[in-house]
Amino acid sequence: MYGKGLRPLSLITAASVALTLVAALYWAPNDAYLGFLQKIFYVHVPLAILTLCGFVAAGLMAIMHLRTRDSRWDMRSYVAIHISLIFGVTVLITGSIWARGAWGHWWVWQDPTLVSFLLVMLLYATYQPLRFAIEDPELQARYASVFAVTAGAFVPICFIVVRLAPGYVHPRTLSNINGNLPGRMQVVFYLAMISMTLLWVTLWRFEMTAKHVAAQIRRLRGLLGEEDDAQPVRRSAAPSLTHAGSPS
């Protein structure tokens, strides 16, 4: 199940991330144009790419849920959005720190990528409230999937349209180093991409495992015939894997 192989995966991920940070700080050369501040790039950009890919992946999982009505897909989609939201917050924070260092302000509208990011995060911030506001689990899952598909389609379109907006004719982007990165920087960047991908997948599997264990506990409690008296049945924004169509 999901718990299998989680420990070796976590260790590999931790090692990879540590290696990346060391390499970024000590091995990669200082950027001639941007100086030491550019090092943020190795953390900020991979996280950003992964966040966006995660949102799009969640949209694809939601499509699978709508097609198969298998609640596992809904769970995967939910967790994917959750992890991507956490990564996204990190992107905004690191991006803000970068902006402060590079341009003296904690936020700049001149970076179209950062602005698009804010927009996407504002949209996905409504995901949890949407789920929480629908009580019936099947309805909740279905509506959440419709939202995830719409929002997943919105992500790439948003980036394109924001870039076209007036005022971004000469964008001052975070990754001013467009295209060709010199040798060492490229290596570290790819290393960073691999590490962050591992991190995303590990966290995703972590949370999937937690949700599965919770579902099994509920099932066993059901078998034992005991209700959870300590906690009255609460509304939940999380998918539950207990409604029709899910494997037991």
Add this chain to the structure above:
Amino acid sequence: MSRPRSATVVVALLRAQLRLELRTFESLPAMCLFAVTTFVLFHFGLNVFQMSSDLASGVLWVTLLLAALLGINRIYVADAEQGGFDGFLLSPAERSTMLVAKILVLLVYMAIVELVAVPAFAILLLEPSLWNAFPGLLGVLALGNLGIAVIGALVGALAVRTQARDLIGPLMSLPLLVPVLICVAGWTAPLFRYPEAVGVAVRWPLVLALYDAIFGLIAFALFDFLLED
């Protein structure tokens, strides 16, 4: 019973909603009033007496967007509360006809609001003559309304079944409407240039039309899933 033609169903739904609105005047007067009041707010908030170019374009479109939110919240409420969905679901009509009908309803609403709001804006705040902006202004209003209508019809359906529909609807609509805003603002700003309107970059109508089309398709594909059960 034979399946009714989709166009007939759409027209029937549209007429029903418009008739309801004419009887109750729930949404339209409020939307129009809201728009005019918001212009006054902008005057006091920005401390600007006359606007042109970017500022005028922005103030007009943000106001129209916010007024649209009021409408988006309302168009499904009658259906949900009076069990309208059940009746519709039991009929042999295609589900997507309701989406098309709601889009048309929003188009009509926005057109009516703009008939009030745009002249009001011209009188209250706009520096150059409104006629300078024609006919381009008609184009941007049409495509902008379409974007608002498509997003609004989709998000409205999502929000109406929730328990916080007045909040979820606007919160979800606004990020999705930002690209529309970017395009319409970029398109309108040169039209409101003082003293003469200048040419509009072709990218704005193009991108806006594409955006409307893409989300129209997405809404069409997803709408059935919202109306089940």
Add this chain to the structure above:
Amino acid sequence: MAPLPLHTAGPYVAGAYIAFFLIVLIYVAIMASKLTRSERTLTELTERVEQRQRGEEDDG
């Protein structure tokens, strides 16, 4: 814009990296504690279910 010298840029880079670490660490900590607690409950419940099933076999 001229690159920031190391002593000014340093804190920013450190801040960014630390922010990243902290967020991930906090999340992992929350998840790990939830998971260990759940797994303990799970083993306990599984035992009880097996006990009950063994009990039913003996009776039936």
